Amino acid sequence: MNTYSIGIDIGGTNTDIGLVRNDGLCLAKKTLPTGMYFDVEPYVSDICHRIKKLMSENDAAAIDGIGIAAPAGNYYTGCIEGATNLNFKGTVDIASMFHSLLDVPVVVSNDANAAAYGELVYGGAKGMKNFITFTLGTGVGSGIVVDGKLVHGKTGGAGELGHAILIPEGRHCGCGRNGCLETYTSATGIRRTATELMKADPNYNGPLSKVRPDDLTSKMVGDAAQNGDPLALKVLEMTGYWLGIALANAVAFSGPEAIFLMGGPVKAGEALMKPVRDSFQKHLCFVYDGSVDVRVSELPDNDAAILGAAALTKA
């Protein structure tokens, strides 16, 4: 018999709500403009209306639970705690609000942890006990699964590998420190590397030189690399080098059986993945030789965030 759960992916701009069947198919989605709400009560109430609609439109008589992936979402408390990119300030007990309106179990976490759980329940990590996911986006998120469970740590904030320091005293990070992994390997970091390389090579006249600096994206770098642009290829080679070190360091921590990469920059394919794997092999401590796969996420791009959120209900 089919069962259903709801995945909610809260972003600063939009909130995506999806009805997910137990076999991992996202049957239908609805979207709300997060940024248009300044109070959390009508926001939650409007989401609940969408959930009921999704259920009735898809003949789902009941749902097992609701999983919410939110910025600064805390698994232990069910609260959003001081998200900087939401209008809802301070600590918002969002799990309780949904629970009181719909009376089903509600699980909250941040989007990187949800992504790891999505991979475990619906993706390439099915059946795995120990793995790590890295999500390359505006920043770099990570989710760590040890012995089949997400690592949350003492306060719920474990798995911030985007803010592990890769290069001491290196690039300045938005968090106020220097050298964080995400300044090198996020989409933003890739743009930064491209800008630096173009500055260092005034004779470069490839496709990226035609773009206004402010308009440059990591997708353009990836596309140019796939079309053989040497500078773009160099950017991804450097990105892969840095990321490979970070993956090797993560392995020295929890000795996982696989690492999954996801997010926009990964779409550059082998132009990024080959340098990642090369650097990973070079920097991996010999005791782990041959024991760890570096793979691309197997969640469908469009529904990955919703599947991750829905998977939290299986946590």
Place this chain on the structure above:
Amino acid sequence: MNTYSIGIDIGGTNTDIGLVRNDGLCLAKKTLPTGMYFDVEPYVSDICHRIKKLMSENDAAAIDGIGIAAPAGNYYTGCIEGATNLNFKGTVDIASMFHSLLDVPVVVSNDANAAAYGELVYGGAKGMKNFITFTLGTGVGSGIVVDGKLVHGKTGGAGELGHAILIPEGRHCGCGRNGCLETYTSATGIRRTATELMKADPNYNGPLSKVRPDDLTSKMVGDAAQNGDPLALKVLEMTGYWLGIALANAVAFSGPEAIFLMGGPVKAGEALMKPVRDSFQKHLCFVYDGSVDVRVSELPDNDAAILGAAALTKA
């Protein structure tokens, strides 16, 4: 009622065997010269004789189990797997050998993991669910506890933070790679830093300059620092800086409530611990502010290894 267990600490030179009471007191110890044995059967048999003697001499009628801390000891298999500093080559199923002679549960792990378990069962981490230990010795070992359990990873080799890369393309490491944490913050790394600083300052005529380079030890550096020698203080300041980054990175992984440091170099006291804490605070991601203590191990120096091994029986 008192219960007893046996802790065995296997080193390349000596093997220490201790009888440990349930309250964490090591009642008595015996030592065997590991390096004198070239076959494992007589070695194990001689240890078993010592265990029986320890029991009869201390009125311990029975033991709950035997914990063995061994180089390349694997928790999952109970084997020593290719230890480079032992005469017993290849894979040695040491747990089965002890079990067949004494018929009690036998648990095997490496010494760094045993140290973490010792801290959990008998030391400063009692009652903690999430913490990490770093042992500074010839190398740097680490043990990671998540949700009350040691992290072993897929193959039993998790927690090799001494071989996480701190400085990409940095100091050459015995493992064949460059920039590993232990090349900077082990006893050996401290000696290396002192030698580098002395080379860079030919006018230095402090106590360390009187020692032949081959005879220099990290203990001498620690002693000189405690006596105010500026070069030795600088060495520990640099060591603390590097170690603080590594601790901050470890926190970004598992979000522990404490990190414990142990091993010879820690005996330098505040000359090392202050720079460690300063660097840790500087490099810790803000989401963990105020949530993590950096502490010195609370296991008694002389019995720490045996207590760690014995604690494995509570795993």
